[in-house]
Amino acid sequence: MSTSRKRLSPADREKQILTEAIRFFADQGFDGQTRQLADRIGITQPLLYRYFASKEQLIERVYQEVYVGRWKPEWEELLRDRDIPLEERLLAFYQQYARVVDNREWIRILILAGMKKEELTRRYLSLIRTKLILPICVELRVSLGLPEVGAEDLTPPEIELVWAFHGTFFYRSVRRWVYEMPVEADIDTMVKESVTTFLTGASTTIPRIVGGA
Amino acid sequence: MSTSRKRLSPADREKQILTEAIRFFADQGFDGQTRQLADRIGITQPLLYRYFASKEQLIERVYQEVYVGRWKPEWEELLRDRDIPLEERLLAFYQQYARVVDNREWIRILILAGMKKEELTRRYLSLIRTKLILPICVELRVSLGLPEVGAEDLTPPEIELVWAFHGTFFYRSVRRWVYEMPVEADIDTMVKESVTTFLTGASTTIPRIVGGA
DNA sequence: GCTGGTATTTATCAAACGATAAATACAGGG
DNA sequence: CCCTGTATTTATCGTTTGATAAATACCAGC
Numbered sequence: 001m002s003t004s005r006k007r008l009s010p011a012d013r014e015k016q017i018l019t020e021a022i023r024f025f026a027d028q029g030f031d032g033q034t035r036q037l038a039d040r041i042g043i044t045q046p047l048l049y050r051y052f053a054s055k056e057q058l059i060e061r062v063y064q065e066v067y068v069g070r071w072k073p074e075w076e077e078l079l080r081d082r083d084i085p086l087e088e089r090l091l092a093f094y095q096q097y098a099r100v101v102d103n104r105e106w107i108r109i110l111i112l113a114g115m116k117k118e119e120l121t122r123r124y125l126s127l128i129r130t131k132l133i134l135p136i137c138v139e140l141r142v143s144l145g146l147p148e149v150g151a152e153d154l155t156p157p158e159i160e161l162v163w164a165f166h167g168t169f170f171y172r173s174v175r176r177w178v179y180e181m182p183v184e185a186d187i188d189t190m191v192k193e194s195v196t197t198f199l200t201g202a203s204t205t206i207p208r209i210v211g212g213a
Numbered sequence: 214m215s216t217s218r219k220r221l222s223p224a225d226r227e228k229q230i231l232t233e234a235i236r237f238f239a240d241q242g243f244d245g246q247t248r249q250l251a252d253r254i255g256i257t258q259p260l261l262y263r264y265f266a267s268k269e270q271l272i273e274r275v276y277q278e279v280y281v282g283r284w285k286p287e288w289e290e291l292l293r294d295r296d297i298p299l300e301e302r303l304l305a306f307y308q309q310y311a312r313v314v315d316n317r318e319w320i321r322i323l324i325l326a327g328m329k330k331e332e333l334t335r336r337y338l339s340l341i342r343t344k345l346i347l348p349i350c351v352e353l354r355v356s357l358g359l360p361e362v363g364a365e366d367l368t369p370p371e372i373e374l375v376w377a378f379h380g381t382f383f384y385r386s387v388r389r390w391v392y393e394m395p396v397e398a399d400i401d402t403m404v405k406e407s408v409t410t411f412l413t414g415a416s417t418t419i420p421r422i423v424g425g426a
Numbered sequence: 427g428c429t430g431g432t433a434t435t436t437a438t439c440a441a442a443c444g445a446t447a448a449a450t451a452c453a454g455g456g
Numbered sequence: 457c458c459c460t461g462t463a464t465t466t467a468t469c470g471t472t473t474g475a476t477a478a479a480t481a482c483c484a485g486c
């Protein structure tokens with residue numbers, strides 16, 4: 001992996017290309033040229049094709065590396081753990097999740113992928129809905145002393161409300177890493193204030209939303 | 214502007230090209246080919262260059278058309294009008310603003326522009342900060358009975374909190390128009406619940422944030 | 427209905443770009 | 457130290473793509 005060695009083992013070279021490709025496409029977009037990518041790595045352009053059959057296939061691997069690799073299955077358990085107050089669960093979860101999202105490569109590639117390959121990002125958003133949004137809705141109801149319901153009995157407005165809360169962290173990352181604007185507060189502060197504000201507000205609005213239905 | 218006529222006046226043709234270019238680039242991204250754009254309009258590709266010196270310049274015009282054209286200066290006055298309760302002001306404003314944002318071309322081109330031309334989108338976000346976010350922070354303080362302050366005396370956490378609230382509408386539009394996911398509730402409902410939840414939560418958290426400083 | 431101005435098209439260039447095949451040079455095993 | 461396998465480079469092809477120049481055809485005004 002050092003810069004001096006010229007011949008690398010196939011495994012090392014492939015990993016090196018993939019790592020640099022993530023940075024490169026996050027910067028330049030997917031229409032970045034393979035020649036530029038090769039320059040950045042310090043290899044010749046045809047060598048890329050020894051390791052990846054086509055540019056398209058390299059991009060596919062970039063997706064997998066970035067999104068499959070950074071999802072933590074234990075989050076799903078954490079959110080459901082009723083031994084811990086919901087506020088603490090949300091704080092703990094979003095302090096981890098917001099750190100994953102607040103990453104230049106992660107957010108930029110997710111956005112680029114959305115513009116090109118909708119089916120891939122649709123799958124990712126469905127995962128978020130099933131594993132995060134709907135469970136949080138259910139836990140909210142329980143935490144507010146409302147009767148427990150299954151995911152299918154939730155109302156659209158309360159789901160949308162949790163989506164909105166969740167999107168808060170997405171938007172901060174877009175401002176920072178896509179629009180290159182300074183953000184006003186550090187992640188921990190932002191998570192803390194967002195979670196408290198949301199929970200305080202939701203304790204009032206959710207009972208009205210589901211009660212009035 | 215009808216499909217039958219072959220020769221259009223320069224003004225009409227330019228407008229037609231621009232309108233179609235907005236749709237086209239929103240769909241295909243800015244690396245969409247000029248030949249495809251011309252096909253879609255029903256003209257030949259070189260004709261584009263009679264009206265726009267280069268592809269780059271056409272894209273510049275697309276930016277202007279979409280962002281300069283859809284900003285309503287009266288929003289700034291509305292938000293400051295203390296004869297109306299803040300909740301009503303926010304409801305009225307975001308019911309308009311969310312409709313502008315909830316538009317396929319608007320959101321997709323804003324995102325594409327962020328990936329390519331940061332300086333343009335940075336200017337737009339600065340506008341939002343100055344004309345929307347900071348004024349809302351000030352009005353929030355007043356509405357909560359706190360002493361009035363200038364924009365320069367606001368604290369980072371409270372600014373970040375309002376950014377987060379604002380981003381709510383951005384994220385909904387991204388889910389819908391970039392990731393092509395169904396949204397759970399219509400705009401009016403979503404605006405209503407978001408504003409109430411935010412204001413209810415902020416009434417508790419903002420005094421603590423600014424009081425504890 | 428002809429004619430002149432110009433909106434539009436046809437033909438084409440040059441550079442950019444993804445991809446492939448053949449040549450080369452590095453490194454480990456004997 | 458040489459030799460062999462293969463990682464890597466050099467040379468190059470075929471398209472694609474933004475852009476230009478010359479040819480054409482539409483339409484208004486006399």
